[in-house]
Amino acid sequence: MSTLAPPRVDRRESGRSLRDAAITRVRRLAEAAVTPLVPADVFDMINPLRSGADLRGRILSITPEAADSATLDILPGKDWAGHVPGQYVRVGVDVDGVRQWRTYSLTHGPRPDRSISITVKAIPDGVVSNHLVRRARAGQLIQLGQADGDFVLSDPMPDKLLLVTAGSGVTPVIGMLRNLFSRAVPIRGDIVLLHSALSRSEVIFGEELRRYAADGRLRLVELHTDVDGMLDVADLDSIVPDVAERTTYACGPVGLLDAIEEHHGARGLPLHIERFRTATVVTGEGGSVTFNSGTTVEADGATPILDAAEAAGVLMPSGCRMGVCFGCVLPLREGAVRDLRNGQLTIAAPGDGVIIQTCINAAAGACDIDH
Amino acid sequence: MTVLQKKPVSPVGHLSPEEIEQIGVELDAIRQEFLDARGESDAAYIRKVIDFQRKLELGSRAVLLASVFPPAWIVGTAGLGIAKIIENMEIGHNIMHGQWDWMRDPKIHSTTWEWDNASPSEQWKHSHNELHHTYTNVVGKDNDLGYGIMRVDEDQRWIPMYLAQPVWNFINACFFEYGIAAYDLELGKNLASEKRRKNPEFQAQYKVTLQKIRNQATKDYVVHPLLSLPTGSFLPTIAANFTANLMRNLWTHSVIMCGHFPEGVETFEKASIEGETRGDWYLRQMLGSANISGGKTMHFMTGNLSHQIEHHLFPDLPSNRYSEIAPKVKDVFQRYGLSYHEASLPKQVYSAWHKVVRLSLPNGWLADTTPANAPKQLAKLWKMTTGGPKVRRAIEARSKQEARRREATAAA
Numbered sequence: 001m002s003t004l005a006p007p008r009v010d011r012r013e014s015g016r017s018l019r020d021a022a023i024t025r026v027r028r029l030a031e032a033a034v035t036p037l038v039p040a041d042v043f044d045m046i047n048p049l050r051s052g053a054d055l056r057g058r059i060l061s062i063t064p065e066a067a068d069s070a071t072l073d074i075l076p077g078k079d080w081a082g083h084v085p086g087q088y089v090r091v092g093v094d095v096d097g098v099r100q101w102r103t104y105s106l107t108h109g110p111r112p113d114r115s116i117s118i119t120v121k122a123i124p125d126g127v128v129s130n131h132l133v134r135r136a137r138a139g140q141l142i143q144l145g146q147a148d149g150d151f152v153l154s155d156p157m158p159d160k161l162l163l164v165t166a167g168s169g170v171t172p173v174i175g176m177l178r179n180l181f182s183r184a185v186p187i188r189g190d191i192v193l194l195h196s197a198l199s200r201s202e203v204i205f206g207e208e209l210r211r212y213a214a215d216g217r218l219r220l221v222e223l224h225t226d227v228d229g230m231l232d233v234a235d236l237d238s239i240v241p242d243v244a245e246r247t248t249y250a251c252g253p254v255g256l257l258d259a260i261e262e263h264h265g266a267r268g269l270p271l272h273i274e275r276f277r278t279a280t281v282v283t284g285e286g287g288s289v290t291f292n293s294g295t296t297v298e299a300d301g302a303t304p305i306l307d308a309a310e311a312a313g314v315l316m317p318s319g320c321r322m323g324v325c326f327g328c329v330l331p332l333r334e335g336a337v338r339d340l341r342n343g344q345l346t347i348a349a350p351g352d353g354v355i356i357q358t359c360i361n362a363a364a365g366a367c368d369i370d371h
Numbered sequence: 372m373t374v375l376q377k378k379p380v381s382p383v384g385h386l387s388p389e390e391i392e393q394i395g396v397e398l399d400a401i402r403q404e405f406l407d408a409r410g411e412s413d414a415a416y417i418r419k420v421i422d423f424q425r426k427l428e429l430g431s432r433a434v435l436l437a438s439v440f441p442p443a444w445i446v447g448t449a450g451l452g453i454a455k456i457i458e459n460m461e462i463g464h465n466i467m468h469g470q471w472d473w474m475r476d477p478k479i480h481s482t483t484w485e486w487d488n489a490s491p492s493e494q495w496k497h498s499h500n501e502l503h504h505t506y507t508n509v510v511g512k513d514n515d516l517g518y519g520i521m522r523v524d525e526d527q528r529w530i531p532m533y534l535a536q537p538v539w540n541f542i543n544a545c546f547f548e549y550g551i552a553a554y555d556l557e558l559g560k561n562l563a564s565e566k567r568r569k570n571p572e573f574q575a576q577y578k579v580t581l582q583k584i585r586n587q588a589t590k591d592y593v594v595h596p597l598l599s600l601p602t603g604s605f606l607p608t609i610a611a612n613f614t615a616n617l618m619r620n621l622w623t624h625s626v627i628m629c630g631h632f633p634e635g636v637e638t639f640e641k642a643s644i645e646g647e648t649r650g651d652w653y654l655r656q657m658l659g660s661a662n663i664s665g666g667k668t669m670h671f672m673t674g675n676l677s678h679q680i681e682h683h684l685f686p687d688l689p690s691n692r693y694s695e696i697a698p699k700v701k702d703v704f705q706r707y708g709l710s711y712h713e714a715s716l717p718k719q720v721y722s723a724w725h726k727v728v729r730l731s732l733p734n735g736w737l738a739d740t741t742p743a744n745a746p747k748q749l750a751k752l753w754k755m756t757t758g759g760p761k762v763r764r765a766i767e768a769r770s771k772q773e774a775r776r777r778e779a780t781a782a783a
Contacts, residue, residue, distance in 0.1 A: 032594045035586045036485035037425075041478075045425060097414030099475040322652070324686055325500035326469035326481045342403055354475060355482060 048141060051078035055144045060115060062138060067202040068122040069168070070133045071107060075115050076144055082110055083147030085179040086172045086249075086274075090351065091118065092143030095131045099143070101352055102128045103276075105171035105251075106147060108178055119204060121168040151251065151274035152176075158247035158270075161189055162240055164260060166196040166231060166252030167204075172274055173251060174205050181217055191218035192240055196231040196252070199224050233259040244269060251276070283336040283345060287363040291371050299363040304340060306358040316358065316371070323360035332356045335367030374510055374526060375658065376640045383654060385708055394657075394707055395650030401699050402685050405692050414474050416691045420461055421479070428454035431615075436599045438607035448611040452618030453672075458487045459623055460674025465690040467496050472687075490552040491583045494576055498555045504686050508631060508659035509639045514554065515631060516638065522730045524638055529733045529763070531756040536731040537724075544624035545617060552580050591616065622672070625720050626663070630679040632723035633661045635712050656683040657704065661712035662697075663719055670694060680711065733763075735770055 030039040040053060048056050057074040064070050083089070083106050092101045108117035122133040136142075151172055153161075157180075163173050173193070180187050197203045203222060213220035221239055223231050233256070236243055244267065250260050251274040264271040285301030291314055299308035306328055309316050319327025323341060331353040337346050340360050348354040353370065375381060383391075431450030438444040463486030465471070471479045485492050498514070506512035516523045521540065522533045543550045553559075556576055561567045591612035599608040637658040644655070663669065663677035670677045670693075678693035681700055688696065704711040714722070729737045733755055740748045751770075755763045 029594065032586070032589050033598070035590050036487055036583075042425070042429065045422065094411075094414060094474070094476075096410040097412075097474055098410075319497070319501040320505040322505065324504050325496070326472070326687070327497065327501050329469070329472070329482060341399070342406070344406070352475075355472060355480065357469075 049075065049077040053077055053079070055079055055146065056141050057116070057144045059136060059138050059140050059142065062132075062136060064133075065119060066204050066206055067198075068133060069119060069204050070122075071117050071119045072132060072136070073108075073115050073117050074142065074144075080114065080116070080144070081146050083116065084152040085109075085175040086152040087147040087149040087175075088151075088172065088274075089116070089118065089147050090145030091128075092145075093128055093131060093136070095127050100128045101143075101349065105175060105274075107171050107175045109175075110179075119168075119171050119174070121204065149274070151249070151272060153180075153249075154247075157187065157189055159189060160242070160246040161191045162243060162246040162248040163191065163193045164195075164231075164236075164248060164250040164252070164256075165193070166256050167198075167202075169250075169252035169256075169274070169276070170195055170204055170209075171251075173249065174208070176249075177209075177212065177218070181212065188217075192221065192246070193218050194221045194223070194231070194236075194239060196223040196225065196256075199226040231256060233263045236260075236263060248272070250274075283347070283365045285364065287335070287365045287367060289335075289363050289367045289369060291369055299367075301338065301362050301364065302340070303362055304359050305337065305356075305361055305363060305367070305369070308363070309358070314371075318359065321359045323357055326357060328359045329355045329357050331370040333368040333370050335363070335369075336365040337361035337367060338364040374524065374640045374643075375637045376643050377526070382637065382658065382710065386654075388650075390707065391650040391654055392648065393650070394703060395648065395653050397703055398653050398684055398700070399649075401696060401703075402688065405685070405688050405696060409473065409689055409692065413689050413691060414471075414476075417462075417466075417471050417474075417479060417689070420457070424454055424457045424462055428458070432595060435595065435604070435608050435611050437602045437604055438599060438611050439602055439604040444607050444611055448614050448618075451611065451615035455487055455615055455619040456622050456672060457674075459619060460626070460676060461671060461690060462486075462674075463488065463492075464674050464676070467492055468500060469687045470689045487587070488551065489548040489580070489584045489587055490555045491576075491579050494555040494580065495551065498557075500686070504683065506644070507656055507683060508637065509641055509644055509655075511641050512644075514557075515627075520559070521727065523632075523726075525730070525734050527730075529755075529767075533731045534756065537728050540724075540727050544621050547620035547624040548616070549584070552584065556580055625716070626673045626676050628723040629663050629716065629719035630660055630676060632726055633712060633714070633719045634722045634726055635710065636661050653684060654709075656680070657700075657709060659683070661714075661719060663716050664713050665716060667694075669716065677716075680713075733767065733770070735774060739770075739774075 027039070034042055043050060044053060047053070049058060055077050057076040057080075060073040060075050062070050062072050085106070088103050088105045090101055090103050092099050094100075104118035104120060106116055107119045109115070120129050120132045122130045149172075153176055163176075165173050177191075177193075180189070193209065195203065195209070200206065200222070202224075203209070206222075209220055209222075212218050223229075240246070247270040248260070248264060249272045250257055254275065257273050257275055260271065261273065263269075286299055286303075289297045289299050289305055289309065291297075291309070293314070295312065295314055297308050297312040297314065299305055304321075306316050306318055306321070310318075317328050317330070319325035321328075332346070332348040332355070333353060334348055334350045336348070337356055338344065338361065339346070340362055345364055346354060346356055346361065348356075358369075375383070386394075427450055431447045431454055433447075434443050435447035435451065438447055463484060466479055466484045467481050467486065469481040472481050474480075477483055481496070486495075488495070503513055503515045508516060510516060510524055510526070520543070521536045522529065556573070561570070561573045561577075567573060592609055595612060596605045596608040599605060637655075639655055639659070644651075647655070657680060660679040660683045662680050663673060665677060675690035675693045676682060678690075678697055681688075681693040681696045682690070684700065685696065701711050732752070736748065736752060751766060755766050758766075
């Protein structure tokens with residue numbers, strides 16, 4: 001810099017920079033006082049929901065819903081950035097001591113008291129869903145991600161709306177409806193909700209939906225598989241004659257969504273769909289293992305991933321090569337591996353990032369490794 | 372003592388290779404049983420211990436803010452020392468072993484944990500988990516045997532320098548965390564030559580260690596003393612933190628010495644581990660470790676390293692389970708006619724120190740010395756210490772011969 005004039009500093013700005021400097025100094029002091037911990041570790045003991053903490057939530061209440069379902073009211077941490085009805089949230093729950101992450105639709109709010117809700121249906125063999133419906137208790141802490149997803153109503157919302165849902169696919173839609181109907185000036189759109197469930201008693205939020213219909217807020221068409229059979233998309237035009245004038249939002253099983261996509265696609269009708277990604281990973285003997293470099297290694301079911309990767313020229317961290325030292329661990333982004341010592345399967349759903357020992361685990365399906 | 376392979380009667384000679392493999396199968400079954408059993412209560416245990424340790428540490432440091440008052444100094448120092456011990460042993464050591472990785476909690480994970488110790492966790496994990504646990508008690512491979520500065524085996528040739536090893540061992544005990552840091556850096560080896568000193572990998576690790584030591588020292592000897600300045604407790608807090616570190620160092624050193632040093636624990640030849648099977652490896656861990664007997668508090672304060680045998684067999688099983696595993700392991704020892712080394716802390720500490728002293732002297736010297744022959748023995752030791760290698764070898768040979776003759780007379 002060639003200018004000799006002292007830079008003019010706005011008084012307010014200098015005040016702020018002084019305060020910033022003071023804050024930085026205090027933070028450094030706190031860090032130096034608690035090392036090797038970080039101040040956050042100490043603050044977490046006092047308030048795990050504070051601003052600046054990893055995002056967590058406290059379960060406020062658990063209310064049973066129809067057919068093996070329950071709604072959890074959760075107070076999220078201070079850094080919860082809010083959500084738009086129809087979005088989902090990633091939830092991390094410790095089941096049998098192991099942290100498991102799943103994604104659930106937000107079924108309420110935004111509310112003035114900041115609390116959020118998810119509604120969970122216990123599916124057979126569902127580790128997390130069964131835990132949340134049957135074993136979780138009010139007061140417990142869970143881990144949260146920020147709300148995400150683009151299955152939201154456009155603003156302004158379409159004049160004529162068709163909502164097609166099946167089973168727990170109603171959860172993002174109930175979030176939208178509750179929000180619409182709780183506004184100070186209720187929106188009186190033309191809404192048709194076509195919902196398919198196994199039976200009348202299986203309809204989650206059944207009573208509430210029927211009440212909305214009775215109040216004339218929407219037209220509800222319930223199809224119960226036990227009496228009406230499965231929803232056939234070919235019948236859509238007869239059930240909703242003006243389907244072509246409507247913007248459709250659909251959420252449910254893959255088969256239903258594929259059929260609607262085809263139906264609407266052929267006619268060029270506006271459609272928004274939400275696919276619940278299932279956490280099922282195809283497991284088998286061996287599989288292709290992918291690394292960040294883009295290298296893909298075909299590994300058989302009897303060779304440790306470490307050996308297979310090294311043989312293919314991938315530089316791998318390694319140690320004892322017998323499962324003792326944990327020097328070879330890497331995050332498994334997605335996929336399945338089998339412990340060669342006892343056959344134990346470890347499965348990682350997208351986003352889990354399960355840390356695995358590569359020296360004693362063989363691929364048990366396609367694996368994506370963060371390395 | 373001598374390496375197992377050179378002993379006249381091998382403690383494993385009665386076992387066939389098939390039996391050794393069967394031991395492996397049985398131990399694998401025990402491991403599986405506890406892998407299947409671990410769950411919510413174990414997770415709750417480690418979280419409770421971490422929470423307790425942090426509160427104890429914070430509370431003790433808070434009390435030390437007024438450490439100028441003697442009762443506060445005593446309570447705060449004792450609390451901080453205990454907190455540091457728990458952090459290093461039951462929490463840090465075990466988390467860094469991956470014992471809690473199964474919880475998938477990134478905050479309690481071997482890849483993220485940093486402990487309250489001079490040695491950075493990354494380096495400690497390498498030298499401890501990889502080298503010590505893989506090559507347990509293999510002379511020349513497992514540097515935990517004497518940390519490369521001590522004579523730990525009769526087969527190592529005695530030189531006068533070893534006379535000082537009890538002193539070395541005591542100094543190492545007092546400053547154990549720095550000893551570990553130096554040892555994890557393989558400082559002796561890496562400072563020896565210009566080429567090793569300039570090695571960028573060593574340079575990088577060296578810097579990380581210095582930074583860690585700086586952070587630790589700043590916390591204990593600058594920040595907290597400054598925070599206690601308002602009560603005039605600057606110096607007392609420095610003394611308190613030094614004492615707490617000393618407590619932790621002496622305690623961890625003692626516990627760790629008890630794990631592999633007591634008399635009767637076997638050592639192994641380098642060549643013996645070539646082509647080692649899972650059963651062989653298990654057997655080496657069984658014979659190369661010793662337990663400390665005691666109550667719940669003892670096990671907790673040693674980080675369950677009092678169950679050293681179980682820990683070496685199953686280093687990645689959660690520590691709170693070792694006490695349940697122990698009877699099952701003991702049963703395997705009994706059925707296969709192997710000796711399970713277990714004794715109280717004072718006994719094991721004495722045994723380990725006795726070995727340090729015995730090996731600081733020429734082979735057989737301590738055993739042969741009686742009040743009656745003490746002057747003669749001292750004269751011999753003086754000659755061996757001041758004479759050259761030739762003098763030592765001659766005296767060693769003569770002592771061996773005499774010992775053999777005594778044995779022959781005794782047998783006759």
